[in-house]
Amino acid sequence: MAAIVWLIAGIVLAAAEMLTGDLTLLMLGAAALGTAGVSAATDLPVWGDALVFAAVSGVLFLGVRPALRRRFGTPPPNPTNADALPGKTALVLEEVAEYSGRVKLDGEVWTARPLDPNESYEPGVSVYVMKIDGATAVVWKGPL
Template sequence: MVALLWLVGAVILAAGEALSGDFFLLMLAGGALGTAGVSALTDFPVWGDAIVFAILSGALILGVRPVLTRRFSTPPPTPTGIAALTGRSAQVIDAIDQHSGTVRLDGDVWTARPLDPTEVYTAGTTVTVMKIDGATAVVWKGP
């Protein structure tokens, strides 16, 4: 009889997992399912079943859940458009100072300004795009 209650609990927890999707309730359902099997095969008292449930659920949460979470988590979105230009290298075409300058970035010519307004980059220097501000690449030479 107790095994049937554990089995019903496992089904309810698995159904709850379908709503949440974070694999926590699924691990508890696995613990309940395992406890239902142990309860059907042994004469443990209810507190013994609770200990079996805690051990099985804890093992699943600590051992299996991280693997499932890594496997089924969504990857970070791939930056596209202007967001994809941040961090790229660019070649200075015309000297860059606080008020003017251009760089070649991914085959296109962009107006540019330095990240630090006091710096000047000469033609031919390789710089890194720190951000895009409107139609201007904010660049930095770095150390």
């Protein structure tokens, strides 16, 4: 009877993991399924099942979960979208000053502002994109 309870708990916890994506409930669900297996194979008392559950949970949380998070929690190897723009060059279309400016970056027109608010860049000048701040490219001409 205890094995069935552990089995149901394991399935429910593993299914509930789909709502969180943190791998916490999955580790608890796997520990409950492991405890269900041990409970079905042996005749341990309830406190014995609890110790098995705690031990398996500890192993999964300390050993398996960090490895899974490293493997599946890393960002893509190649930056995409706005993350790929810093470091590229852009052409100034309208004067880039502290509160205004436009640049052409990868074929698209972006609003821009200088990295140093005291600088301004004239149209036709090439600048480097230092970062993307919302929908604004923060640019720098580089050393003179």
